[in-house]
Amino acid sequence: MSLFADLLTTVFERRMPLPGKLRRDTRPIEKIAADLVGTAGEESGITTARQLFERYAAKDDEGKTAFFRHLATAMSVDALRLRAALAAYEEGQTKDSYRALMEAAEPARQELIRRLNRVPGATGQLVSMRKDLLRLGRGDPDLEALDLDFRHLFASWFNRGFLVLRPINWESPAHILEKIIAYEAVHAIDDWDDLRRRLQPRDRRCFAFFHPAMPDEPLIFVEVALTRGIPGSVQTLLAEDRAHLTAEEADTAVFYSISNCQAGLAGVSFGNSLIKQVAADLSVALPGLKTFVTLSPIPGLSRWLEDEGLSLEGATPKRRRELAARYLLTAKDRHGAPRDPVARFHLGNGAIVHAVHADADTSAKGMAQSGGMMVNYLYDLDRVAQNHERFAASYAIASTGEIRALANAAETATA
Template identity: 70%
Template structure:
């Protein structure tokens, strides 16, 4: 971490004993929220903000839902005030009228979140609060509007400029390693020995983004294998008995697991920056690296085949490769984007569908999701920007000639 990040972390890690020297404030949460919005003194504001956060942390789900509904209904914008402010700005575009329009267009709950965030350690609490909101308000339009306010603020608070890239290795603090085990969502880490095999060898790397306001919480991490050639099996890549190589001998960096750690930061994109930063750093450390690929699951393949009423034979390697290639390259949702969420992520980052491999994931999860098929997405650092722009503009899927041929063969067989 940089010196500035260390200094910020030291400030943010300060803890305040709850309610020390002060009487308990038993006012209803709406009253506390209104008081915090109107507070002019720093000490008073911090005291009220701390009370709100502590009270919220102790709530049951029904109480949290009631609090969110108060934010949605009573701390929303006033359409009448917005229209009046916009009319005034349209009549005279001055600093004053623009400021008035900005104030009217921003719901009071955004200022509430900002003031809550003044409490040391509150950023983690607000991320957890948004995770609750996503869980409890998934089908409620009014609560989804509250979530847009969270996303608006988090997009600024968790801007790439504030993130710190840190390597995770076997010498990292135990509490960080425990969280890597707990958060890993792609290929479960079964034990400390399993984690050690992923971190300690010279041909293995792990990197994570941290935020100074959450110095002990990884936001997202990526596990990397340094190999010779592009791998086609996760079991082979993670085998306990495998031939290790020196980093200087590798020509390929394989991003085989990317995990978002914080449910409350869903939709806040870190992966694009993480992969590109790691690729750049590894290129400097190992100039012999020429290829940057993933070895990725295809979580929607079996679900799509089932929905389409298509049969498949997991033992027919070429047929499975063709079906997977067609699913990734040609199967689209109503909005024109690929069905597969992992494909949307990597293609949106500017990657190219490079190769598909049958029998690549023999785990129970891999069989259930994709009948064992996995895919390499290629990150050509000279073309990612071009690929990204084409995908963003026209949903054009970048794919190798092999993938295109396999997809065409599957389309003909399915016709």
């Protein structure tokens, strides 16, 4: 770890002594929130923030929803004040008029969230609070607007400059390993023996991003297999009786599972930085690695086939590969982006649709979501930036000639 990151970790992990036991507080939580925004003293502010967290934690879903609704309405932008500030700024664009405009444009609830975050350990509590908000506020315009404030602040607090990349291995603390098991979202980890098979062998790696304010909580992690050649089956990749390689024998790094860990950080992107950082670090540590690919699920394939009146059942492996390629290259969402969420993620990072495989994930989940199909996205480190820019500008999909040929064959067969 660099000296700066080491210092940053020290700063964030420093624990401020908390005041003693909180006195019983009968104020409504809405009054506590108003008092917190209005308080000037740091110590009294921390006490008030702790009281708000304590009161919030004791509420049921109905009470939490009511609290969120209060923040969304009573602590929103004051439109009259904002209009006045904008008029004054238009008359004279001075430092004072600009400051007044900025202050008027920011809702009081943003300052409330900042002040709550002064409590040691509060960052994790705020992430948990947003998890509740996302769950309870879905489809509610006022609460979805409130979420924009959480997301705005989290985008700053969790930007790449504050994240620390750590390797996860069999010697990592047990409480971290338990969370890896719990948070694995792509290929379930059955038990500790299964976890050992993914972490202990010399041809396996795992890396996670942590935030110094939440040192015991991985934010996102990626599992990596070091192989010779590009694999086309996750069951083969994870088989108990597979032949192990030394790291130096491998020529390919396979990112076969990427899991976001914190539901309260949905929409705050870490994955693009994680994959690129891990690929860059591995290429330095193991110069023999020449290829960086994923072995990824195609979670929207079965639903798309159903919508198109198509099926993989009874189809030859080649026909299944053709349909999967057609889906990845032509199926779009309402914005014109690839319909498949995993495709959007990797293509947005600058990856290339490299190959598709039949009978690649024969688990119940794999068969249900994609008929067992999987895809390799290739990270060509020399072309990632160019591919990313083209995708960002026009959703241009980078793919191999083989993939384009398969997609064209599917179009011709169903025309």
